[in-house]
Amino acid sequence: MIEIHLRHRQGAFVLDVDLALPARGITGLIGRSGSGKSTLFACLAGHLRPTRGCISLRGRALYHSEAKIDVPPARRGIGVVFQEGLLFPHMSVARNLAYGARNVGTEFWNEVIAALDIRHILDAKPARLSGGERQRAAIARALMAEPELLLLDEPVSALDPGLKARTLELIARVQARTRVPMIYISHAPEEVRRLCDQVVTMQDGRVVSVTSEGRVGAPYAAGTAAPELRCAR
Numbered sequence: 001m002i003e004i005h006l007r008h009r010q011g012a013f014v015l016d017v018d019l020a021l022p023a024r025g026i027t028g029l030i031g032r033s034g035s036g037k038s039t040l041f042a043c044l045a046g047h048l049r050p051t052r053g054c055i056s057l058r059g060r061a062l063y064h065s066e067a068k069i070d071v072p073p074a075r076r077g078i079g080v081v082f083q084e085g086l087l088f089p090h091m092s093v094a095r096n097l098a099y100g101a102r103n104v105g106t107e108f109w110n111e112v113i114a115a116l117d118i119r120h121i122l123d124a125k126p127a128r129l130s131g132g133e134r135q136r137a138a139i140a141r142a143l144m145a146e147p148e149l150l151l152l153d154e155p156v157s158a159l160d161p162g163l164k165a166r167t168l169e170l171i172a173r174v175q176a177r178t179r180v181p182m183i184y185i186s187h188a189p190e191e192v193r194r195l196c197d198q199v200v201t202m203q204d205g206r207v208v209s210v211t212s213e214g215r216v217g218a219p220y221a222a223g224t225a226a227p228e229l230r231c232a233r
C-alpha cells in the first residue's frame with residue numbers, strides 16, 4: 001500500500017489528503033490547475049516537508065511528523081519524471097541510464113530498453129532526440145534506479161497527439177513488464193482513464209474521488225488527531 005495522511009499549508013493553499021492506494025499498476029492523479037497535484041508529488045518525493053502527517057510505502061515510513069521521520073529524497077526509493085524529460089545534456093542516453101542505475105541486471109536493463117523502444121538512440125546525446133524519445137529515455141533512466149514507486153508529472157503533455165498516444169502505450173508496456181507502481185499526473189481525464197488502473201481526483205487540496213481499488217478517507221483536519229494514523233514508524 002501507499003499510505004498518505006497529510007496536511008500541508010503553503011500561503012493560502014492547504015493540502016489535506018488521507019489516502020491509501022495499492023502499490024501496483026498505474027494510478028492517475030487528475031484535477032484542475034492549482035488543485036495540489038504537484039504539491040502532493042513534492043511531499044511524496046521528499047522535496048517538500050509537509051506541515052504534519054505521515055507517508056508510508058509498503059509499510060516503510062518515509063515521513064512521520066510525530067515520530068520525526070523524514071527520509072531524504074535519494075533514499076525514498078521514489079523516482080520522478082517531469083514534463084521536460086530531464087537528462088544530462090553532455091552524456092549519451094546509455095550513460096544517462098547508467099548514471100542512476102544500481103546493480104541493475106542485464107535482463108532488467110534490456111527489458112526497460114525494449115519496452116520503451118530506445119535501443120536505437122542509446123548512443124545519441126539528448127539534444128539530438130525528439131520530444132518523445134527524450135521522455136522515453138527519462139522514464140528509462142528513472143526505472144534503472146529500480147524505484148519502488150515512479151511519479152510521472154505530465155510526461156506526455158508537451159508531445160503532439162500521435163507521439164502522445166505511442167508514448168502512453170510504451171508507458172503501459174514498461175509498467176506491465178517491470179511491475180513498478182506508477183502515479184501519473186495528467187490534465188487529460190480520457191488519457192488517464194485509458195492508461196490507469198485507478199484514478200484519484202483532487203480539488204482545492206483534497207481528494208474528492210478515487211475510482212476502482214483506491215480508498216478515500218476523511219481529511220486529516222488541523223488540530224485533531226489523524227483519524228487513522230496507520231503509517232508504519
Ligand SMILES: Nc1ncnc2c1ncn2[C@@H]1O[C@H](COP(=O)(O)OP(=O)(O)OP(=O)(O)O)[C@@H](O)[C@H]1O
Pocket residue numbers: 010011012013031032033034035036037038039040
Ligand atoms: N511555494 C509556494 N508558496 C505558496 N503557494 C504555492 C507554492 N507553490 C504552489 N503554491 C500554490 O499551491 C496550490 C497548488 O499548486 P500545485 O502546483 O500543487 O497544483 P497542481 O494541481 O499541480 O496545478 P497544475 O496542474 O497547474 O500543475 C496553488 O494554489 C499554488 O498557487
